[in-house]
Amino acid sequence: MNLDPRRLLVLHAIARSGGVASAARALGHTRSAVSQQLASLEREVGLPLVDRSGGRLELTAAGRLLATTGERIGQELTLAAQQLSAANDQVAQGPVAVGATSWVLARIAAPALRLLDRWHPRLEPRFLEAGLTDGLRQLRLGELDVLVIIDDRDTAVALPPGVGAQVLSEDEYRVVVPAAWDIPATAAELSGRPWIGAPLNSARGRAFARFADVHKVVPSVEHLADHMIAVQAMLAGQIGAAILPAFLAAQFDHSTVTTLPVTGSQITRILYRTGHGGAATGARATVDALRQAAREYAEAVTAAGRTKGDIVIRPLRDPTDPAPATAARAARAR
Template structure:
């Protein structure tokens, strides 16, 4: 009995993602190609691996057993690739990174520049996705590294299958329209102000809700915006005030908004999250380790840039 390991990977994705369509998306194949690979695998093993008697695709008992072995094969191949890098002079290969816009612009782009100079054969592949969808992609193996944000008041993401490393603590600032002659000196002065709020699942949305709870007011959320660019544009146009992280202020033209001196707003944490190593050595993938190191260097250089920028806005 000859089993093609490439078809095992297809079966593994169908089992992990719960269907042919999602497996096809993850593997960058058409659904018909996935179905053909599964049919060929069934012919190779001489057993039905997919239960086609129901509307939704599910694995037969034999399919579940083989999918379990497919997981082990994938782990062994990952370990083999890690071991073989010891015999090469230069690290190489793709690293798939999920991140959000401010980190892509101000952290990943400088990190990629450094990687290109030092390790030109490493290929960072960036996917702009964040929140629960990004976490799901990491768990399923569609991305190798996830950059997350969350309010510092929340517990750190801690799961046995994941490894979390703090990259940066990004202080919040409250920004007001440039026409305000007297920027607020206390939170109480903003109780009745219109707010341009973030989504509740985003760090700035979490910060506003936390701040309102601490000071006992219900924020008047005039607008709810996901991205910092539109948020700052609305503030600049006089439509309200907002909480933004200092990192977002790197993109603001001088004088477009006013940054208050309030410093008790808190901060968000930016983390690098990877799947916990399941190899015999327990060591992280060396290519991924180099990429994380470059990202850490880029975040370390942010502080000086932010100090100079905040003095101008």
Template sequence: MEIDPRRLRVLREVARRGGVLRAAQALHLTSSAVSQQLAQLEREVGLPLIDRSQRSVSLTPAGRVLAGYAERVEEELTEAKRELTRFTERLAGPVRIAAFPTAISHLLVPAMRGLARRHPKIAPAIREIYGPPALQELRLGSVDLLITEQDMGLPVLAQPSLTSRLLYVDAYRIVVPPSWSDPPSTVEELLQRPWVAADPGQACGQALDRLAGLHGIEPQKPHVIGEWGPALALVAAGHGVAIVPELALLDVPEGEVRVSDIRGIGARRLDVVTRASRRRSGEPDPVQAVVIEAIEEVTKELAATLRSRISDPADEEAADRA
């Protein structure tokens, strides 16, 4: 019995993704090509691996057993590739990174410039994906590391299969339309105004809901916007107020919005998350380690820039209290 490990990878993705279509998308193949690979694998082992009697594709008992071995084979091959990096003069290989827009613009782009100079054979690939879908892709192995955000007022949930390290604490600011000659001076007054709100799954959306709950006020949310560019444009045009992280203010022209003096709003935490190391040595993947190091270096430089351009000591005290 000869089994092609490339077909084992196809079976593994079908098992992990729960269907042929999703496996095809993950493998960048057509559904027909995946089905053909599965059929050939069944001929190689002489057993049915896919139950085709139902509308949705599922694995037979034999298919589930072989998929378990396929997972182990993939882990061993990945480990072998990592170990071989010890015999090369330079680190090399792809690193797939997932992040949200502000992290891509202000952290990943400058980090990739420095990484290209020091490790030109490392090939970063960046995807704009965040939240639960990004965590799922990390667990499935479609991305190698991701940058997450979360309101610091919420507890950090344990992720047994993942490793997380704090990257940056990004203070919140409240922005109001520049046309308001007498803007509100308290959170209670602001909560009475219309809001350009972030999605509840985003850190700033979580922050607004937290503030509203603390003050017992249900804010008006005529606008719910996921990207900072459109959200700030709505604020600039006078359509409401918004909570934004300081990173989002780096690209805003001076005078386009008015930054409120209200303090004590809190901050969001940015984390770098990877899968827990399965290396026999227990050490992290060396390629991923230098990528994370490059991101951390840029973050430290950016923190200094923000302190000089946006933050003041009162802001830092507010973030510490949050």
């Protein structure tokens, strides 16, 4: 049995607060997201964990057992955070500048700010809208401490000196066509048709260039749209086909997600200043808040039924990290 510890934390919050709605308020989640996590946990264990037959929610014996385990996990996480803070001998405080795309800002900036206010009240985060090119320049110049970028795993951009990276999310690409189009059986059928492309240096632009080269696809015209709201509107207007990450594509109306093969994957990377001192400590604290805010957003979207499948949380390797086999060989050589 493979239990997700985050769901045990949610169950503990339900037990402590006395209900799903109150647990959602305490956790900063939506009620539907908490209900989704509870349902997923019941599927994992194969047992009912709550009883609603008496008119109010009560935990079953199995639910009480797992809620106690969730409480212990929460205590251990709190203790670990305290120990890490003491080991670093640094308090996250002072200004920290965070650059991100408009899509990221619209979805996780506000919840990340709330988390930072609760976790690190002496930190002074400031969000700025920044794309890939200008964001990397600002990071190199020290104008940004943290930068969230959309990248392509196969052609990921190199890190500036003194900068670390974590992958926030990863998603396979999909070919998406307007709903009024016939569903193509092969990529060749989309040659000579209009496409909604992206700037060449963007993740989507690099993915489309790779797809077009592999399948010899030549658009009749290639419209360019960088922002997702523009891509969504152009698909709805039957303007052309596009390559999108699967999680996002599933949320678009008036379009069809095909099963045509597209190599590679899109990743969201958090780049942050490394080293010692207050600036690096504040950057690491901001990375933690961004990761938590992104998980909560993904869970809420899934719980609302706006995408398919359940959220899978697993360690994601940044392209700058050595592959496991390479790391193992290096360890044996030392």
